[in-house]
Every structure is written in structure tokens, then in C-alpha cells.
Amino acid sequence: MNAVAGIGLRAPHLREIDRDRPALGFLEIHAENYLTPSSSLATVERLRADYRFSVHAVGLSLGSVDGLDAVHLARVATLVKRLEPDLVSDHLSWSTFGGRYFNDLLPLPYTEEALEVVTRNLDRLQEALGRQVSVENPSCYLDFPHSTMSEPAFLAELVRRSGCGLLLDANNIHVTAHNLGLDPRAWLDGLPAAAITEYHLAGHAVNETDSGRVLIDDHGSKVADAVWALHAECLARFGPRPTLIEWDSDIPALPVLLGEAQRAQAMLAAGGSHDARAA
Amino acid sequence: MTLALREWQATFAAQLAGGGGEGRLAIHRHNISSSLIRSLGATLSTVRALVGEEFFRQAAQAFISRGLPTQPVLAEYGADFAGFIEAYPSAESLPYLADVARLDWALNVAFHSPRLEAADLSAVPPERLAASALVLAPGVALVRSAYPLDRIWAVSQPGAPEGTVDLDGGAARLLVHRRADDATFIALGEGEAAFVEVLGEGQVVEVAAGAALAVEPAFDLTAAFARLLACEVFAALRQ
Numbered sequence: 001m002n003a004v005a006g007i008g009l010r011a012p013h014l015r016e017i018d019r020d021r022p023a024l025g026f027l028e029i030h031a032e033n034y035l036t037p038s039s040s041l042a043t044v045e046r047l048r049a050d051y052r053f054s055v056h057a058v059g060l061s062l063g064s065v066d067g068l069d070a071v072h073l074a075r076v077a078t079l080v081k082r083l084e085p086d087l088v089s090d091h092l093s094w095s096t097f098g099g100r101y102f103n104d105l106l107p108l109p110y111t112e113e114a115l116e117v118v119t120r121n122l123d124r125l126q127e128a129l130g131r132q133v134s135v136e137n138p139s140c141y142l143d144f145p146h147s148t149m150s151e152p153a154f155l156a157e158l159v160r161r162s163g164c165g166l167l168l169d170a171n172n173i174h175v176t177a178h179n180l181g182l183d184p185r186a187w188l189d190g191l192p193a194a195a196i197t198e199y200h201l202a203g204h205a206v207n208e209t210d211s212g213r214v215l216i217d218d219h220g221s222k223v224a225d226a227v228w229a230l231h232a233e234c235l236a237r238f239g240p241r242p243t244l245i246e247w248d249s250d251i252p253a254l255p256v257l258l259g260e261a262q263r264a265q266a267m268l269a270a271g272g273s274h275d276a277r278a279a
Numbered sequence: 280m281t282l283a284l285r286e287w288q289a290t291f292a293a294q295l296a297g298g299g300g301e302g303r304l305a306i307h308r309h310n311i312s313s314s315l316i317r318s319l320g321a322t323l324s325t326v327r328a329l330v331g332e333e334f335f336r337q338a339a340q341a342f343i344s345r346g347l348p349t350q351p352v353l354a355e356y357g358a359d360f361a362g363f364i365e366a367y368p369s370a371e372s373l374p375y376l377a378d379v380a381r382l383d384w385a386l387n388v389a390f391h392s393p394r395l396e397a398a399d400l401s402a403v404p405p406e407r408l409a410a411s412a413l414v415l416a417p418g419v420a421l422v423r424s425a426y427p428l429d430r431i432w433a434v435s436q437p438g439a440p441e442g443t444v445d446l447d448g449g450a451a452r453l454l455v456h457r458r459a460d461d462a463t464f465i466a467l468g469e470g471e472a473a474f475v476e477v478l479g480e481g482q483v484v485e486v487a488a489g490a491a492l493a494v495e496p497a498f499d500l501t502a503a504f505a506r507l508l509a510c511e512v513f514a515a516l517r518q
Contacts, residue, residue, distance in 0.1 A: 011321075015460075032351045036391035039460050059351025065285045072350055097292040101348040103318075104310040106291065113284045141303040179303075216306065249317075 001026060001052055001086035003240030005265035008056070008247065009047075011040065013254045018043050021050055022258055025265065026086065028244050031057040035075040044083070054087035054198065054244070055080055059101065062121045062135065063094030063108045077128050087198055087242065089134040089167045090125075092118065092155065109144040110154040115161070122162040134165030134197045139175040139204075139217030151176070152191050165197035168238070170231040171223065175204050175215040184230055193238040201231055201264060202246040219248035223260060232267060240268045296347065315343050318353040323360055323383045326376060328435040338367060354391050358384060375431060375446065378424035382432060382464070385420040385455040389462035392418030397511035409485040412517035413478050418462065419512050421475055422453045429453055429466045456510045465510060470498030475507065481517065 004025020009017065011033070027047065034041045044053075057076055060068060080088055093105035108114045118135075126133050135158060137151060149157070155166060168191070177184035203221030207214045223231075223245070231243075245260040295308055316339040320327045327335040342363050348356040361380035370376050395416060400408065422428065427448035434442040452472035453464040467475065470491035477487035491498040507513065 032353065035352050036354060037393035038354070038391040039394070039457070039462075042394070043460075061351075065288050069350065072352075075352075094288065095351065097288050099349055100292065100296065101351050102292065102295055102307075102311050103314045103348065103351070103353065104307050106295075106307060109284070109287065111284070117284060141306045211302075214303070214306070 001242050003242055003268050003271075004052075005243045005245070005261045005268060006052075006054070007245045007257045007261050009044070010248065010251055012251050013257070014040060014043050016254050018047060022254070024051065024258070024261060026052040026054055026242060026244075028054040028056050028087075028246075031055050031076050031079055032059045034079055048083055053083055053085040054089070054242070055083060055085045056136075057088070057090040058105070059095055059103075060090045060121075060125060061094045061096040062090055062118050062125070063092065063106070063114065064096050064121065065094075065117055066096060066098070068121050068124055069096060073125065073128055080129050080131075087134060087165075087167075088129060088131060089136055089165070089198065091136045091138050092151075092158075093138045105138045107138065107140050107142055107144075110147040110149045110151060112148065115149075115154060115157060118158060119161045122158070122164050126162065126164065132163065132165050132197075134167040136167035136169055136200065137172050137176070139169075139172040139179075139215075141179050141214065141216075143180045150187075152187055152189070156190060156192050159192050159195040164195070166191065166195045167198045167200060168196050168234055168241075169200035169202070170234055171200070171202045171204055171227045172217060174224070174227045174230055175217045178213070178215045185233060188234065188237060191238070196238050196241055199231065199234060199241050199243040200246055201227065201243065201260070202248075219246050220250045222256075223263075228263075228267075231264075235267060235271045240271045243268060311347075312340060312343055315348070315353070315356070316340060319343075319357050319360065322354065322357050322387045323380055325383050325432055325435045326360075326364070326380050328437070329376065329379060329431070330370075330373070334369070338364065338369065341367065354387065357387075360384065375424065375426040375428065378422070378426060378428050379431060379435075381424075382422050382428055382453060382455070385422050386462045386464070388420065389418030389455050389457045392416075392457050392462075394457050394459065394511075395514050397508070398513045398515045400508065400513065400516070403516065409488075410483055412481050412483045413513045414515045414517050415475075415479055416456065416512055416514040418455070418457045419475075419479075420455045421467070421472060421479070422451075422455060422464070423472070424451045424453075427451055429464070454507075454510065454512065456512055458511075465506070468495060468498070468503075470495030471503045471506070474498070474500075474503055475512070 006024050006026035009027045009029050091105045095102050173184050201223045202219040205216040205218045243264040319339045361377045364380050365377040428451040430444045452467040454467050455464045473494045474487045474491040477490040488500045
């Protein structure tokens with residue numbers, strides 16, 4: 001897929017997009033919302049004729065020490081086969097343990113053991129889907145003293161071992177860097193540019209607490225200026241890639257999202273032909 | 280000492296589910312409950328509209344505390360919410376609320392059910408049809424209530440004009456079914472409801488019609504059949 005801008009397709013906009021077919025580089029769906037034969041899936045299948053798609057899973061739980069859930073994996077594989085999307089992704093996180101599903105992207109300690117677990121799960125996923133899957137950097141609120149490597153080093157090694165792609169989310173980098181006291185630009189050092197398949201952008205919330213300011217990745221507002229700036233740095237370092245605007249809480253009217261996507265598209269156009277993959 | 284990942288995740292999961300591990304772990308706990316409350320609020324939208332945001336948030340939180348989802352498809356989370364509401368002390372003064380939850384859930388199930396091509400029964404000779412059992416379409420469900428559930432539902436919809444419902448206004452028998460772009464329901468008469476129920480048990484049309492006539496002597500089989508066909512309630516003749 002060309003380096004174009006798209007939006008996350010959300011239920012409140014489904015009918016409007018189906019009716020008006022606005023110009024968009026691509027649409028991304030959350031896999032878990034389309035695993036039943038619902039009328040929403042029928043709408044997405046109609047849209048598939050006119051739009052490129054990305055399938056973004058949030059519940060495969062790649063970091064689960066329990067391994068992937070066979071039933072869920074089979075359902076996601078069926079959806080991917082049906083839609084034949086350009087991109088498939090999930091997160092560097094876990095959400096399932098002991099048969100309970102925690103509906104959040106839970107953090108991992110970055111250890112050799114965690115690397116082995118995620119690699120094993122990713123191998124199984126990519127084999128089941130018969131294609132490359134990209135892994136997104138999460139927003140972190142906690143770090144763990146027994147981590148033996150940084151998050152970007154963990155991701156780079158994951159790419160080397162599994163052949164996965166990277167989905168780079170500048171908002172998540174910004175949130176993580178603030179919350180854990182890291183330099184967001186240094187975070188970008190050493191990432192394998194050629195593995196990056198997609199960028200995500202979203203808004204975050206700012207919470208003032210007794211122990212200082214905490215940024216929360218709530219996808220509930222426009223992309224912050226500092227995140228646009230960090231995204232520009234990613235574009236300059238790694239080159240243009242398909243760029244997605246996500247908005248999941250307090251979802252605004254569709255034109256607001258389309259405006260954000262236009263801004264992302266303009267940055268891609270301004271970036272010229274530099275593409276680190278070709279280097 | 281460094282915990283192996285399995286023990287580490289077990290501890291983390293236990294702290295999320297049961298409290299403890301304060302500080303920023305609370306962000307994850309909040310993310311989990313707020314997203315599940317939002318998901319339940321979408322699935323049980325009529326319950327939420329009836330009781331208001333704050334009451335719903337508390338009820339949903341209590342429901343979540345009894346059991347997290349077991350898998351990531353959130354449209355499949357909340358099947359036992361009606362049973363929970365029935366025993367929820369704060370909802371004691373709303374005896375119809377569990378039925379509203381049943382209707383919301385049935386609509387949710389129908390929405391997520393496949394839409395099959397409806398059976399073409401026009402060419403089936405009447406005597407053969409009478410002796411046939413019919414397969415109900417996926418998602419078709421009969422929701423019975425001692426309360427006028429259809430009117431309660433109608434006044435709770437977004438944009439509905441202000442209205443009051445007489446709770447003694449009579450029992451409701453609502454047939455939920457899938458449509459092209461959504462799921463909806465129609466109100467059935469006593470005879471129609473018995474007809475669908477007995478068909479749903481796998482009995483033949485003749486037997487179902489007999490059951491309908493027994494509860495409603497004026498039951499009109501032809502009219503009932505036409506109504507049900509229009510809602511694409513029948514998937515196939517049972518072979």
C-alpha cells in the first residue's frame with residue numbers, strides 16, 4: 001500500500017462512510033469488532049470494494065505466557081482471509097491470563113523470556129495468517145526494574161527473530177517517554193526503519209496527580225502538537241508510510257477525523273520521495 | 280528475586296482483578312472497567328437510557344466485578360446481565376428492567392447473527408407445509424414480558440418524545456429478528472407467540488397452529504404466516 005492517510009473506522013461513522021464514500025487512503029478496523037456475521041461486517045465487505053483496508057487486532061494478547069487462544073486466532077484468521085487487507089497488526093502487550101480477558105493493553109517486562117514468549121506467539125500468528133503481522137509499540141505507565149532491555153531494543157530484536165513489521169505510534173512514544181522519563185527522540189534511535197509498515201496517531205489525555213503529570217492514551221481528542229512534531233521526526237528518519245488517525249472515546253463528527261487525516265496526508269506529501277526502505 | 284513471566288503475569292492479573300498494587304496500576308484497572316462499561320452500555324443501550332448514566336455505570340461495574348469477559352469479542356459479553364439485574368438490589372423498584380435487558384441482549388444477538396436468504400415457502404403445497412417443521416432464522420428470539428415492553432422500549436429510544444408508560448398496560452410478546460442493516464422486533468399476538476414458540480421446539484406447522492388456537496381461538500394462520508414471512512423468520516423447511 002502507498003504511503004497514504006486513513007482513519008480508524010468506528011461504529012458511529014459506519015453508515016455515513018458507506019453512504020458518502022469520502023476520499024481516504026485506507027480504513028482500519030479493529031478485528032475484534034468484526035468477528036461475527038453482523039450487519040456491520042456486511043457494510044465493511046461493501047466498503048472493501050472501494051477502500052484499502054488494515055485489520056488491527058487488540059485482543060490477540062501477543063505477550064501472553066498462556067500462548068494464543070486457538071478459537072480467537074481462528075476467528076481473526078477467517079476475517080483476514082475474507083477481507084484480504086493490506087496490513088495486519090496487534091500490540092506489544094498482553095490481555096489474557098488464566099481464561100480472563102482484561103480489555104486493555106497490559107505492559108510486559110522487557111526480558112529475554114518475554115522476548116521468547118512474544119516471538120513464539122508471533123510465529124504462530126504469522127503462520128496461521130500466512131502473512132507478516134506488524135507489532136505496535138504500546139503506551140506505558142509502568143516500567144519494571146527487572147527489564148533487561150529498552151522497548152525499542154526489544155522491538156528491534158523481535159523484528160530480527162520473527163520477521164514481523166513495526167507499527168510505530170508517535171502518540172504512544174510521546175506518552176511512554178513522558179510517563180517513564182525517557183527522551184522520545186532517543187527512543188527512535190536504532191529502530192529498523194525497513195520493518196516499519198505503518199504509523200498511528202491519536203490524542204491523549206493529561207492527568208494531574210499528586211505524584212505529577214501522567215499522560216493517558218485515551219484516543220479521545222485531536223493529535224497533540226508535540227505528537228505531530230514527533231511524527232514529523234519519524235517521517236524524516238524512516239520515510240513515509242500509511243498513516244492512521246485513531247479516535248475511540250468521545251468520538252467526534254466524521255469531518256473532524258477527516259481533517260486530521262488530511263493533515264497527516266499533507267505531511268506525507270511534503271515528505272517527498274525519501275523512503276528508508278529503498279535505502 | 281525475578282519472577283518468571285508466568286508468575287509475574289499471574290500476580291499482575293490478580294492485582295488488576297482484586298485490588299492491591301496501587302499507583303499507576305490503577306490506570307490499567309480504570310481502562311479495563313471504563314471500556315467494559317462503555318461496551319456494556321452499547322450492548323444494553325435501552326437499559327442505560329432508562330436508568331441514566333450514573334446508575335448504569337454502577338450496575339455495570341458490579342456486573343464486571345462478578346466476572347470479566349473470557350474472550351476479546353465484547354459483543355459477546357453480557358449474556359447474563361438480565362439475570363444479574365433481576366437480583367441487583369438497587370434495581371428492585373424497576374421490576375421490568377431485567378426484561379428490557381433481555382430485549383437488548385436479543386437484539387444484540389440478532390444483530391450479530393448471519394442473515395441467510397429466507398426460505399421460499401410459496402411453492403410448498405399447503406398440505407405439505409402443514410406437515411412440515413420450519414427452521415427459525417439465526418438470531419430470531421421471542422422475548423416475553425409481563426410489562427408493555429415494546430412501549431417501554433419506544434419511549435427510551437434517542438429522540439423519542441417524552442412519554443409515560445402504564446406498567447399495567449398488558450403483557451408483551453416481542454419477536455426479535457435480523458434485518459439487512461440492523462435488528463428489530465415486532466409485537467406478536469398471544470396466538471402468534473405460541474405458534475412461533477412451538478415451531479421453535481421443532482414441531483410441525485399443524486401442531487404449532489393447534490397450540491396457537493388453544494390460547495387464542497381467533498388465531499388466523501394465514502395472516503400470522505404472512506407477517507412472519509415478511510420478517511424473514513423462517514430459514515428453511517426442516518428436512
